[in-house]
Amino acid sequence: MHSRLRSFIGTILIILLVIIYALVATTVASLLLATSPWWVHFLYFLLSGLLWILPAMAIIKWMAGSIPPRNR
Numbered sequence: 001m002h003s004r005l006r007s008f009i010g011t012i013l014i015i016l017l018v019i020i021y022a023l024v025a026t027t028v029a030s031l032l033l034a035t036s037p038w039w040v041h042f043l044y045f046l047l048s049g050l051l052w053i054l055p056a057m058a059i060i061k062w063m064a065g066s067i068p069p070r071n072r
Contacts, residue, residue: 003065010063014056021052 025048033041 001065006063006065010059013059017055017059018052 025045029041029044029048033044
């Protein structure tokens with residue numbers, strides 16, 4: 001697969017990941033944390049705010065692919 005196509009697909013996947021993840025994380029928080037204290041909200045949003053990085057890193061690694069060596 002060409003690197004431009006791989007970058008385009010990866011960019012679309014990251015945008016979809018962020019949108020879907022934000023909606024799911026907010027929905028879970030509003031359903032489960034409505035009566036929780038402030039520190040539970042803080043911990044939840046801290047962890048959920050960092051957790052999306054793991055799948056995003058996998059997509060970015062896939063986007064980078066294997067770079068062929070240059071001939072000199």
